[in-house]
Amino acid sequence: MGVRPTTTNASPTQREMYQKSNTSSPSLVGSLMKTLKSSNSTRRQSAGENAEGSTYEASQRPHRFLARSSSQNSLPLHHGRGVSHIHMSPLRKSSSGNSNTQKDRQQHSHSQKRDKYFTDLDEDWSAVIDDYNTPIPMTANGGIELKPPVSVGSKKEHVDSRSPSAGYPSLPQLNKTQSSGLKSQYEQENERELQELNSLMHRVAKFDEILHPSNATRINLSELRRLSWNGIPMIHRPRVWRLLIGYAPANIKRQNTLLQRKRQEYRDGVELVFSKEHTRDIPTWHQIEIDIPRTNPLIPLYQFPLVQQSMQRILYLWAIRHPASGYVQGINDLVTPFFQTFLTEYLQAGQKDDVGNISPDTYLTYEQLVEVEADSFWCLTKLLEQITDNYIHGQPGILKQVKNLGQLVKRIDSDLHEHFVHENVEFIQFAFRWMNCLLMREFSMSMVIRMWDTYLSETSLESTSSAAAEGSSMTVASDTSLQSSPVGAFREVSSSTNLQGKHSAVLTSHQTSLSEFHVFVCAAFLVKFSDQLINMDFQETITFLQNPPTKSWSESDIELLLSEAYIWQSLYKDATSHWR
Amino acid sequence: MSSRKKNILKVIILGDSGVGKTSLMHRYVSDKFSQQYKATIGADFLTKEVTMDGDKVATMQVWDTAGQERFQSLGVAFYRGADCCVLVYDVTNAKSFENIKSWRDEFLVHANVSSPDSFPFVILGNKLDVEESKKVVSNRAAQDMAKSLGNIPLFLTSAKGSINVDTAFEEIARNALQQSQADADAFEDDFNDAINIQLDGEPSSCNC
Numbered sequence: 001m002g003v004r005p006t007t008t009n010a011s012p013t014q015r016e017m018y019q020k021s022n023t024s025s026p027s028l029v030g031s032l033m034k035t036l037k038s039s040n041s042t043r044r045q046s047a048g049e050n051a052e053g054s055t056y057e058a059s060q061r062p063h064r065f066l067a068r069s070s071s072q073n074s075l076p077l078h079h080g081r082g083v084s085h086i087h088m089s090p091l092r093k094s095s096s097g098n099s100n101t102q103k104d105r106q107q108h109s110h111s112q113k114r115d116k117y118f119t120d121l122d123e124d125w126s127a128v129i130d131d132y133n134t135p136i137p138m139t140a141n142g143g144i145e146l147k148p149p150v151s152v153g154s155k156k157e158h159v160d161s162r163s164p165s166a167g168y169p170s171l172p173q174l175n176k177t178q179s180s181g182l183k184s185q186y187e188q189e190n191e192r193e194l195q196e197l198n199s200l201m202h203r204v205a206k207f208d209e210i211l212h213p214s215n216a217t218r219i220n221l222s223e224l225r226r227l228s229w230n231g232i233p234m235i236h237r238p239r240v241w242r243l244l245i246g247y248a249p250a251n252i253k254r255q256n257t258l259l260q261r262k263r264q265e266y267r268d269g270v271e272l273v274f275s276k277e278h279t280r281d282i283p284t285w286h287q288i289e290i291d292i293p294r295t296n297p298l299i300p301l302y303q304f305p306l307v308q309q310s311m312q313r314i315l316y317l318w319a320i321r322h323p324a325s326g327y328v329q330g331i332n333d334l335v336t337p338f339f340q341t342f343l344t345e346y347l348q349a350g351q352k353d354d355v356g357n358i359s360p361d362t363y364l365t366y367e368q369l370v371e372v373e374a375d376s377f378w379c380l381t382k383l384l385e386q387i388t389d390n391y392i393h394g395q396p397g398i399l400k401q402v403k404n405l406g407q408l409v410k411r412i413d414s415d416l417h418e419h420f421v422h423e424n425v426e427f428i429q430f431a432f433r434w435m436n437c438l439l440m441r442e443f444s445m446s447m448v449i450r451m452w453d454t455y456l457s458e459t460s461l462e463s464t465s466s467a468a469a470e471g472s473s474m475t476v477a478s479d480t481s482l483q484s485s486p487v488g489a490f491r492e493v494s495s496s497t498n499l500q501g502k503h504s505a506v507l508t509s510h511q512t513s514l515s516e517f518h519v520f521v522c523a524a525f526l527v528k529f530s531d532q533l534i535n536m537d538f539q540e541t542i543t544f545l546q547n548p549p550t551k552s553w554s555e556s557d558i559e560l561l562l563s564e565a566y567i568w569q570s571l572y573k574d575a576t577s578h579w580r
Numbered sequence: 581m582s583s584r585k586k587n588i589l590k591v592i593i594l595g596d597s598g599v600g601k602t603s604l605m606h607r608y609v610s611d612k613f614s615q616q617y618k619a620t621i622g623a624d625f626l627t628k629e630v631t632m633d634g635d636k637v638a639t640m641q642v643w644d645t646a647g648q649e650r651f652q653s654l655g656v657a658f659y660r661g662a663d664c665c666v667l668v669y670d671v672t673n674a675k676s677f678e679n680i681k682s683w684r685d686e687f688l689v690h691a692n693v694s695s696p697d698s699f700p701f702v703i704l705g706n707k708l709d710v711e712e713s714k715k716v717v718s719n720r721a722a723q724d725m726a727k728s729l730g731n732i733p734l735f736l737t738s739a740k741g742s743i744n745v746d747t748a749f750e751e752i753a754r755n756a757l758q759q760s761q762a763d764a765d766a767f768e769d770d771f772n773d774a775i776n777i778q779l780d781g782e783p784s785s786c787n788c
Contacts, residue, residue: 287648290598290619297616329597329619329648394653428657432622441621539641542625 200233207236219243219250229457231450231559234352238345241338242375244456245382259375266374270313273320281320284327288315295332299356299445301340306361310373311335318380325384325391330436334383337440337449338376346372356445386459386514390435398435401519402427404579405434408523411575412568416530423538430545434522442525443550447558451521454562458517516579520565520572528561589630589640589756590661594683595668596676597647600706603739604668605644608749613740620646623658630753638760640753652686659691663763664756668704669717671736677705677717677725684729694766700755703734704748709741 210224224243232240242248247262248255272278292311296302302311314335319327344352346364360369389397406427410417420427433441438455440448526533529548533541550557569576593601602617602624609626624644631637643658645651659665665687669676684701693699703726705717719736726734733755735748 287597294617294619297618326650328650329646330621332619391650393650395650399654426657428654429623429625432654432657436621441618539627539639543627546625 204233204235207233207240211236211239213252217252219252221250225457229454231555232453234344235349237449237453238342238375241341241379241452241456244459245379246459247375247378247382262378263371263374266317266377267370269317269321273317274313278320284319285316287329288312288319288327288332291315291329291332296336296445301343301356301358301360302336304359304361306359306369307339310339310369310376314339314373314377314380317377318384321381322384325388328391328395328436330433331380331384331391333437333440335376335380337445337452338379338383339372340445341449342372342375383456390515395436397515398432399428400579401435401515401522402431404516404519404576405431405522405526408519408568408572408576409526411572412523413527413530416527416534419534420541423536423541425538425541429542431522431526434525435518438518439521439525442548443553443558447550447553447555450555450558451562455514455517459513516576517565517569519579520569521561523568524561524564528564587638589638589663589753589760590643591640591664591666591752591756592643592645592659592662592687593666593668594645594687595647596670596673596679596683599647599668599670599673599676600739601644601647601668604666604704604706604737604745605642607739607742607745609642611742613742619648620644622646622651622654632750632753632757636757638753638757640749640756655686656690656692659687662687662691662693663759664700664702664752665691666702666704666752667732668706670707671705671717672707672710672714674716677722680725681729694763697730698759698762700759701729701732702748702752702755703729703732705734705736706739708736708743709738 206227210220210227213219221243224240228240228244239248242259243250247259249258289312292308292315293303295311301307311332315327315332318331319325340355343360343364344355346360346368347355347358351358351363360372364372384391387397389395389400391397406417409420409427419425439451443451525548526545529544533544536544593605595601597619602620603613605624605626606612606614606617609628623646626642626644628640628642629637630640643662645655645658665684667680667683669680671677680703687701688696688699691699703722705722722734722736726732733751735744735751737744737748739745
């Protein structure tokens with residue numbers, strides 16, 4: 001890790017930490033390593049079998065270089081190849097430590113291996129190389145340059161003693177002379193896995209530090225935002241999301257009280273809206289009812305009746321409280337990352353990845369489920385406050401974003417734009433959904449959740465903290481209106497008084513931040529396929545963009561996309577200032 | 581332009597949310613049915629090669645739109661240039677049936693078609709497979725409405741049970757082809773008219 005020549009910026013503390021974790025908790029590392037290895041071998045096999053998948057991987061490869069090198073601070077695996085942008089702040093921070101889940105770790109080490117081996121190979125590498133059992137790439141490339149960054153002697157021994165070949169059932173047994181070349185391959189893998197683990201532990205520690213400041217009563221939100229931009233470890237994600245979005249206050253002492261009050265407010269709201277006194281809004285109810293079974297139909301979690309009832313309550317209450325917008329299809333998608341993330345809080349470490357498959361009633365009480373529901377409701381509310389214009393009548397926010405996307409692509413990739421004009425491809429034809437669902441339909445849930453780490457970090461600090469501060473006063477306000485009670489009073493009337501006007505002004509500046517960044521992400525996403533799109537006619541273009549090839553995307557692909565969006569945003573800051 | 585237009589038939593599917601527009605499109609294009617479609621946002625797009633009357637080959641571009649009313653504002657982006665409009669209701673949902681007329685009107689307002697009176701629509705009453713007791717729209721009522729809206733062809737279909745879907749889309753394709761050719765002819769006429777005006781009229785001159 002931090003000892004490789006290329007990683008001069010690894011701080012002494014960082015290094016100490018790595019070493020410390022190596023020596024102080026060998027058993028933990030050992031057991032985690034085991035898990036990683038056994039699953040890696042499975043992955044290898046499947047990678048070999050899936051020829052289609054590897055072809056796609058091949059086309060993605062140049063991007064990986066960028067992705068990996070952008071995170072070289074904590075994962076010094078790569079010589080910064082063609083990286084002219086590493087000085088940009090969000091990119092400097094590690095983008096990989098967040099992969100704290102088993103699955104993610106596998107994916108990560110998987111892609112790192114690939115990168116590691118082929119960093120110095122020609123671009124036209126063969127997808128067959130996915131089979132890591134083949135030592136060819138090492139020798140083909142002279143091997144020497146790719147030798148592992150062996151440095152900490154004690155750690156090396158430690159690794160060796162814990163790398164039984166049993167973890168690699170598909171590997172042939174090798175005699176001593178053969179294995180000398182391959183041994184370094186094992187070592188490399190072990191090194192990498194350790195590096196990754198250490199980097200993760202370091203990240204977890206960083207988050208711990210921010211979330212539990214020893215000598216302050218407030219959480220440093222700007223620091224948290226900076227760190228979260230590059231991904232949040234799963235164990236911290238629920239807490240961090242609540243903070244980033246301005247639902248939980250930065251003031252640690254007030255956190256519990258406020259969350260309890262908000263959760264109670266939600267329960268009261270549900271009780272009121274589902275009571276007999278409340279006349280049901282039939283069209284809204286019907287729309288939500290038919291959308292719930294169609295929400296993430298491929299994720300078992302959303303098929304459990306218990307969960308569907310939670311969704312119904314969240315969405316219906318939100319719709320009733322926001323009459324100017326009401327329920328709009330796509331909002332059902334937007335609530336699910338919150339719901340799923342908050343559920344993980346109640347799952348054991350090893351089960352968090354399975355949140356999409358386990359029925360919540362097997363691990364939490366009904367009261368706890370309602371708390372998850374309440375948190376999801378408030379976070380959804382906070383998120384939608386930032387993109388209100390997307391869902392009000394006429395959906396002006398989306399139309400504006402689509403227009404901005406077109407203008408942006410015209411600047412970034414004028415050939416592609418021209419081609420679209422020539423083929424009569426209109427941005428609205430494919431990008432409407434990108435805006436309406438924040439690209440959620442384009443990526444798998446785990447990728448979306450990673451993306452949201454960054455999205456929720458993208459709101460400007462001042463507005464969030466003031467929004468959070470006002471959150472409490474709003475609570476009081478709606479508490480009183482609840483007491484005097486008719487449903488009408490319960491609704492949030494937008495900006496009629498001065499105070500509320502001020503509040504909504506804050507939200508407006510808020511809004512630009514997230515929706516503006518999203519347009520850059522969409523542009524980066526589209527331009528990614530430019531080489532393919534430029535050769536397609538209208539029909540092929542629309543068909544392609546309706547179903548973009550993102551199934552095999554990993555976190556590093558998402559992180560690259562976000563980094564590219566950040567770069568475009570930095571480059572075109574002035575040109576897009578009028579968007580506000 | 582006209583030659584290109586002849587080969588592509590643009591069909592747009594409208595109707596309330598949840599009546600089965602996406603399912604009908606997938607049944608027709610790929611002969612598949614799934615319970616797992618997500619709600620359509622904006623519009624989905626699929627294409628199918630069609631052969632009519634033995635020799636006429638065309639590509640049908642099917643736009644499957646979102647049913648929620650809130651999305652109607654972007655209809656114009658998808659309606660333009662349509663050759664046939666399919667109106668879908670759910671035989672178990674009276675409201676979706678009542679809304680057929682407003683979907684048609686909505687289309688005519690936004691699509692900017694050259695001759696609204698002759699523009700081809702086809703009505704599909706979907707979910708025919710469900711048990712009789714759940715059906716709330718009678719065939720009689722459906723026929724009456726189809727007639728009142730200008731003798732629009734009506735088909736009772738089931739995307740799930742694959743009932744009548746191909747037949748319906750054959751009719752849709754035929755209508756679309758006819759409309760496409762009519763449009764192309766009209767274009768030719770317009771074009772000739774334009775030339776004639778120039779030839780017949782006084783040459784424009786500059787007064788300066």
